[in-house]
Amino acid sequence: MCAGSIVHSLAYDGVVRVSTRGDYACRALLSMAIRDDRSKPVSVRDIAERTALPQPYLEQILLALKGAGIVRSKRGVGGGYMLSREPADIRLSDVVRAVDGPIVAGDFGEPHTDGACDHQGQCVLLAVWGHVGEQMRELLDSFTLSDVAEMAHGERAWPPTTTSTS
Numbered sequence: 001m002c003a004g005s006i007v008h009s010l011a012y013d014g015v016v017r018v019s020t021r022g023d024y025a026c027r028a029l030l031s032m033a034i035r036d037d038r039s040k041p042v043s044v045r046d047i048a049e050r051t052a053l054p055q056p057y058l059e060q061i062l063l064a065l066k067g068a069g070i071v072r073s074k075r076g077v078g079g080g081y082m083l084s085r086e087p088a089d090i091r092l093s094d095v096v097r098a099v100d101g102p103i104v105a106g107d108f109g110e111p112h113t114d115g116a117c118d119h120q121g122q123c124v125l126l127a128v129w130g131h132v133g134e135q136m137r138e139l140l141d142s143f144t145l146s147d148v149a150e151m152a153h154g155e156r157a158w159p160p161t162t163t164s165t166s
Helices: 004-008 020-032 042-050 055-065 092-100 121-142 146-151
Strands: 072-073 080-082
Touching: 004 092, 020 042, 020 055, 020 080, 042 146, 055 072, 055 080, 055 092, 072 121, 092 121, 092 146, 121 146
Parallel strands: none
Antiparallel strands: 072 080
8 A cells, every 4th residue: 555545544534734723823812903903902802892703712812822922911090912023024934833843744754864764755745844844934924914804895806715615
């Protein structure tokens, strides 16, 4: 049986995904970026209501984003979170890395560099997964929060989407 048959027989659907945590972080930041007055903090409750995200989970995500320097917080009355940089300076890759860690297609290890491969063709697959991760990083690097806000306002074309029917 060839490697393709083995891979195909598993329940893998062929899609590399951004995690729910990464998606929620981007949604929260987009909500902050498209506010009329970005100079004032917005409460976690307000972000949760505007995005329909669960508030306890959102609080954890915002803390991770704060730790990465993407948002800052203000305590007390009128407090909350606000972007620490302009939306044009926040790449989607920064956001995903802040909440999920390195952007990779999987944690499978590194291919052998000396040409020796212990398991029938495994090393070439490791190289492929590494390449897929790099492509995903480059694609997420190409979008800023400002780009997405412009798309949300209809000021910029949305990226093309494809629907897979396997």
